[in-house]
């Protein structure tokens with residue numbers, strides 16, 4: 001881990017400590033492996049709030065933060081500590097199977113966390129009388145319930161001992177307070193989201209030169225995944241949606257197994273992850289390289305909503321009013337095209353909201369709301385959001401002329417809110433009609 005990353009996670013622990021206060025104790029558990037089937041697990045992914053505070057990507061760990069200090073005994077001596085990371089014990093045999101473990105002795109040097117111990121000692125900290133001095137205990141409750149294997153044993157002992165301190169403390173989930181911190185991105189985070197976006201941009205541009213009728217959706221999916229990894233991405237930020245024709249009307253279409261037809265549109269909603277940070281991009285391309293008049297008409301309406309909403313993504317603006325603007329532009333566009341008579345029915349064709357926060361999670365786990373009186377609705381510098389208007393016409397919508405049916409159009413960009421205005425992080429992929437057609441010539 002380089003210095004920049006060390007100081008990022010350190011600054012997050014410092015801020016978190018300040019927010020929870022001296023009378024609080026936090027115990028944040030990392031993730032464990034999730035079983036896929038029999039003895040096969042899903043690829044390990046760290047719990048994002050734990051990652052935010054530590055940068056540590058090994059399973060079976062837990063971080064203790066005690067801003068006012070907590071006494072722990074080590075080699076017979078009592079020490080007051082403010083941060084302590086519990087990690088897996090070194091184990092030569094298991095490390096041969098599953099990879100090297102950092103070991104508690106290397107935590108300070110490698111992660112900059114002052115104190116460390118092996119995870120099986122975790123429950124010992126709950127045995128001190130001084131725990132009664134803490135007014136608040138912060139935990140990640142939902143994740144605790146999903147812990148597996150060695151942590152399952154530790155967690156059940158931990159929960160059993162909780163009742164001894166529960167009458168003296170208020171137990172609070174960490175999600176809100178960490179989510180609030182995560183809603184404003186630091187420069188370190190912004191740079192990672194830019195990197196995830198750049199990797200994705202390069203990959204989309206490769207796709208534009210190979211896309212043609214007769215290919216299968218999975219060929220596009222696998223090419224994207226190949227390029228993400230090839231360009232240094234760690235993973236896909238989310239399961240790629242590669243949806244041709246009417247498939248684009250299924251918002252989380254994941255089969256990606258249909259043949260691409262000559263006169264249809266292809267909606268691609270996919271992006272790379274880079275060092276735990278996500279990008280999130282959607283583009284809609286004509287499979288044969290040229291939009292039909294009807295496709296172009298719908299595409300231009302969505303593109304207008306995308307561009308106008310991006311312009312409005314500025315500090316002080318309510319995100320709910322960006323959403324309203326999108327609905328207004330989409331409704332006006334369909335009304336003018338003669339496709340709807342009642343503008344209030346737009347949600348039947350626009351289906352989803354205008355966008356969401358993005359960061360460690362694609363739909364970032366931060367407090368947000370689209371209700372006007374909520375203080376989490378107001379845009380602030382350092383927030384990163386997606387702007388993703390869309391229009392969808394299924395084959396079943398008989399009120400819509402046949403030439404428009406069986407298509408979905410969505411155009412999604414990642415936008416950083418700055419004092420100087422919106423900064424689009426995914427602008428390197430064409431979206432103007434003439435540019436798309438030129439790239440596909």
Ligand SMILES: [Mn+2]
Nearest residue numbers: 280386388412
């Ligand atoms: Mn999105």
